[in-house]
Amino acid sequence: xxxxxxxxxxxxxxxxxxxxxxxxxxxxxxxxxxxxxxxxxxxxxxxxxxxxxxxxxxxxxxxxxxxxxxxxxxxxxxxxxxxxxxxxxxxxxxxxxxxxxxxxxxxxxxxxxxxxxxxxxxxxxxxxxxxxxxxxxxxxxxxxxxxxxxxxxxxxxxxxxxxxxxxxxxxxxxxxxxxxxxxxxxxxxxxxxxxxxxxxxxxxxxxxxxxxxxxxxxxxxxxxxxxxxxxxxxxxxxxxxxxxxxxxxxxxxxxxxxxxxxxxxxxxxxxxxxxxxxxxxxxxxxxxxxxxxxxxxxxxxxxxxxxxxxxxxxxxxxxxxxxxxxxxxxxxxxxxxxxxxxxxxxxxxxxxxxxxxxxxxxxxxxxxxxx
Amino acid sequence: xxxxxxxxxxxxxxxxxxxxxxxxxxxxxxxxxxxxxxxxxxxxxxxxxxxxxxxxxxxxxxxxxxxxxxxxxxxxxxxxxxxxxxxxxxxxxxxxxxxxxxxxxxxxxxxxxxxxxxxxxxxxxxxxxxxxxxxxxxxxxxxxxxxxxxxxxxxxxxxxxxxxxxxxxxxxxxxxxxxxxxxxxxxxxxxxxxxxxxxxxxxxxxxxxxxxxxxxxxxxxxxxxxxxxxxxxxxxxxxxxxxxxxxxxxxxxxxxxxxxxxxxxxxxxxxxxxxxxxxxxxxxxxxxxxxxxxxxxxxxxxxxxxxxxxxxxxxxxxxxxxxxxxxxxxxxxxxxxxxxxxxxxxxxxxxxxxxxxxxxxxxxxxxxxxxxxxxxxxxxxxxxxxxxxxxxxxxxxxxxxxxxxxxxxxxxxxxxxxxxxxxxxxxxxxxxxxxxxxxxxxxxxxxxxxxxxxxxxxxxxxxxxxxxxxxxxxxxxxxxxxxxxxxxxxxxxxxxxxxxxxxxxxxxxxxxxxxxxxxxxxxxxxxxxxxxxxxxxxxxxxxxxxxxxxxxxxxxxxxxxxxxxxxxxxxxxxxxxxxxxxxxxxxxxxxxxxxxxxxxxxxxxxxxxxxxx
Numbered sequence: 001x002x003x004x005x006x007x008x009x010x011x012x013x014x015x016x017x018x019x020x021x022x023x024x025x026x027x028x029x030x031x032x033x034x035x036x037x038x039x040x041x042x043x044x045x046x047x048x049x050x051x052x053x054x055x056x057x058x059x060x061x062x063x064x065x066x067x068x069x070x071x072x073x074x075x076x077x078x079x080x081x082x083x084x085x086x087x088x089x090x091x092x093x094x095x096x097x098x099x100x101x102x103x104x105x106x107x108x109x110x111x112x113x114x115x116x117x118x119x120x121x122x123x124x125x126x127x128x129x130x131x132x133x134x135x136x137x138x139x140x141x142x143x144x145x146x147x148x149x150x151x152x153x154x155x156x157x158x159x160x161x162x163x164x165x166x167x168x169x170x171x172x173x174x175x176x177x178x179x180x181x182x183x184x185x186x187x188x189x190x191x192x193x194x195x196x197x198x199x200x201x202x203x204x205x206x207x208x209x210x211x212x213x214x215x216x217x218x219x220x221x222x223x224x225x226x227x228x229x230x231x232x233x234x235x236x237x238x239x240x241x242x243x244x245x246x247x248x249x250x251x252x253x254x255x256x257x258x259x260x261x262x263x264x265x266x267x268x269x270x271x272x273x274x275x276x277x278x279x280x281x282x283x284x285x286x287x288x289x290x291x292x293x294x295x296x297x298x299x300x301x302x303x304x305x306x307x308x309x310x311x312x313x314x315x316x317x318x319x320x321x322x323x324x325x326x327x328x329x330x331x332x333x334x335x336x337x338x339x340x341x342x343x344x345x346x347x348x349x350x351x352x353x354x355x356x357x358x359x360x361x362x363x364x365x366x367x368x369x370x371x
Numbered sequence: 372x373x374x375x376x377x378x379x380x381x382x383x384x385x386x387x388x389x390x391x392x393x394x395x396x397x398x399x400x401x402x403x404x405x406x407x408x409x410x411x412x413x414x415x416x417x418x419x420x421x422x423x424x425x426x427x428x429x430x431x432x433x434x435x436x437x438x439x440x441x442x443x444x445x446x447x448x449x450x451x452x453x454x455x456x457x458x459x460x461x462x463x464x465x466x467x468x469x470x471x472x473x474x475x476x477x478x479x480x481x482x483x484x485x486x487x488x489x490x491x492x493x494x495x496x497x498x499x500x501x502x503x504x505x506x507x508x509x510x511x512x513x514x515x516x517x518x519x520x521x522x523x524x525x526x527x528x529x530x531x532x533x534x535x536x537x538x539x540x541x542x543x544x545x546x547x548x549x550x551x552x553x554x555x556x557x558x559x560x561x562x563x564x565x566x567x568x569x570x571x572x573x574x575x576x577x578x579x580x581x582x583x584x585x586x587x588x589x590x591x592x593x594x595x596x597x598x599x600x601x602x603x604x605x606x607x608x609x610x611x612x613x614x615x616x617x618x619x620x621x622x623x624x625x626x627x628x629x630x631x632x633x634x635x636x637x638x639x640x641x642x643x644x645x646x647x648x649x650x651x652x653x654x655x656x657x658x659x660x661x662x663x664x665x666x667x668x669x670x671x672x673x674x675x676x677x678x679x680x681x682x683x684x685x686x687x688x689x690x691x692x693x694x695x696x697x698x699x700x701x702x703x704x705x706x707x708x709x710x711x712x713x714x715x716x717x718x719x720x721x722x723x724x725x726x727x728x729x730x731x732x733x734x735x736x737x738x739x740x741x742x743x744x745x746x747x748x749x750x751x752x753x754x755x756x757x758x759x760x761x762x763x764x765x766x767x768x769x770x771x772x773x774x775x776x777x778x779x780x781x782x783x784x785x786x787x788x789x790x791x792x793x794x795x796x797x798x799x800x801x802x803x804x805x806x807x808x809x810x811x812x813x814x815x816x817x818x819x820x821x822x823x824x825x826x827x828x829x830x831x832x833x834x835x836x837x838x839x840x841x842x843x844x845x846x847x848x849x850x851x852x853x854x855x856x857x858x859x860x861x862x863x864x865x866x867x868x869x870x871x872x873x874x875x876x877x878x879x880x881x882x883x884x885x886x887x888x889x890x891x892x893x894x895x896x897x898x899x900x901x902x903x904x905x906x907x908x909x910x911x912x913x914x915x916x917x918x919x920x921x922x923x924x925x926x927x928x929x930x931x932x933x934x935x936x937x938x939x940x941x942x943x944x945x946x947x948x949x950x951x952x953x954x955x956x957x958x959x960x961x962x963x964x965x966x967x968x969x970x971x972x973x974x975x976x977x978x979x980x981x982x983x984x
Contacts, residue, residue: 178391179388179391179392180388181387181388232425234410234418235418235421235422235425236422237407237410237411237418238410238411238414238415238417238418238419238421238422239415239418239419239421239422240411240415241411241412241415241416241418241419242411242412242415251422251423251425251426252422252425271407271411275411276407276408276411276412276415279407279411280404280407283399283400283403283404283407284400286399287396287399287400290392290395290396290399291393291396293392294389294392294393294396297388297389297392298389306388310388310392313392317395317396317399320399321399321402324403325402328403328406328407328410329406329410330402330406
């Protein structure tokens, strides 16, 4: 492992770093508003934003650490990482801590840990490793190979139950497969088969999950359960109108009509207070962020790095699409946070780690180029 | 560990990859922009309205139900605070869990609560608490208050509960209120689940006057239901207080007379139709119904052979027996068929076809005119009168006098009774009317059925100059004259005099008192037709259900005050014997003790009337 040298430092992808800083700051500011100041007469009842700052700090150090070595070293870590993940995931049902009716955490006394977060990174690295091995489009065999790697961790996460993280893992990998490209035959067959298989998946969903999907099409169907979230978040967003109600002035969120406003529905708080103009600005920021990630993938010096960056792209892309889609009422309510905006320790740290990997790839893009 | 990595075909990036990523970004951007435009700009106004509604809740303010007082101002129905458990469903994060908890605290079955919730959900306004459990006991109240804090959406509601201080005494008059049922809720949109409405008695018939109108308040709240501000938009309007014509003390006194018996006593003012006492025995405690009567208690009441729920004054009809002879006399006189001086001979029986119709007096009354026929209640005289009149004429006259139709008193479910006619029998049985049936009806037997209240109303009209007045229970309601008896004053006075003579020298001598004018007519109504008058047994030797009903219809005047008192004792035997002392006691109460014998009423030998009719 070569120590970091000055040359690498100058190659740090500053625009990406800057946009992360902006997004994270918006997130903390938004959490400050969602912490309910108006309610508690100046005393925050839920100091989420303070904790989020700490998570950000921890994440920042993780991110920096992940830039210190050559990312290609990850090739050697990929499989051990995956095995460790599977072992930890297997431990969850046995000695996991139950929170909100789901066993997702492993309690190590000092800190709790969600193996599903590790599964995301492991799947990303292993996926990138396998997919970058050969060139050309992916045939049946290759596809099955990749799925064989991704399905066990995804399935284990989904049964926890953590549909959000499980979907995230699956979609991340699907994205990377599409990025690699499928042979014409495989693509055509999948085009036929998937639309049939997806409805079949319906029968494997839990009743509440089915309800959430049905509710999407008709929020009045379950106005107290998931429909309530959709209705209330749409009221919050819609009532923001063009210019928003102003910082800390969102009645929906300040008066607590909006549930989960600090986690999955955080963007509704933002949309209410900053209006159409502010929210579009946020969408632009996210689009730019994704654009930068795509750029890293394009400029990476090797296929492994390119696939790593593409994987990170998809990881964030699906989260943004699903979370904002859900809050805006065009996607089912699935517990997926919005990167850098939603409150959450594990998610924040994982997000920064992944950015760290991307920065790593990015800053080494010139290493073997003649300058 | 220094390690060198060889480029692994770095420039061989997937060809379509980058295009895929960029188009995905574009799709994401467009999708969100369009949706945000739709929500925030296109529908922004609409959602802004909804957001305002979210902060402002409207809740109704319960209006107090009007109080009910007796004529002297004694309270008969009041409102007491009661506590209910309410649920604001929008504030409740976990309905099932909350209901489960409530079920644990209260011991009420979860499914019962769930059922209440589902019914309430249909009817409650958003953010308005629906009543889950009404009338919480203090014990439950304490339990819930201690626990409910951690269960958002639960709220203790203060409501009104009806209380009848004299439950049993006036149950048949007052009726009761109870929670509105599905049907009532459906019919009346101003009712919410848990609201009380009148179900029986005056509470039912005077519902609109008693209920009042709910108010409306606007509350600014957060999503946890915490109030920030509230403002009354519409003041509630309490229901009217009602003062009844009932004299609660008289009612209590009259009730006491009937204690242990099944029967009815009604006291009214003949000039106004105002009812002073309306006693139906046995009675029940109407407070039981307010809280929702337990199934077992309800079953006991319903299956009680004495039918305590039945209002015997207005909801029960009986053959009137000889008391009907007053109507027969009035009918015959107004038709001009007989003169008061016309006589008939009573040999103890009257033969029609091959059947003997007996007089209650075995040896017969000899020659009787109308006055002595009334005084001594001669059956044979009225058999002949009935023959002359014919059933259809009797029917017409009786209907005009208020029989065969509800009296119109402010109570629900009044019975019409029955005054037969040839057409009625044809319709009912498809048979022709017979002469014998006319004879039976002439002495108030056979098909004739009247309620004690109808009889009191009729006696009142004879006394008050012929005005047929609707009996009324509300003191300030105007006097409602329904019709007029077709009876000349002379003839009317004759009947009044004959009734007074009945007290002086006839079957109602028990009522006699020196300081007041009283008139009466006794009646003994056969429950089963006896084959032969000879087998008439002593009352107490007969099985209860075969014993005759005892009647006494009377009036009394003293110091310009006049009253009608009608008493009927189910299976009580002879009218004069059984009903007489009760009626006398009522007059003693109304007129005060007879001077000089105040304290010895009981030990004084009672004047004996003729026994038998």
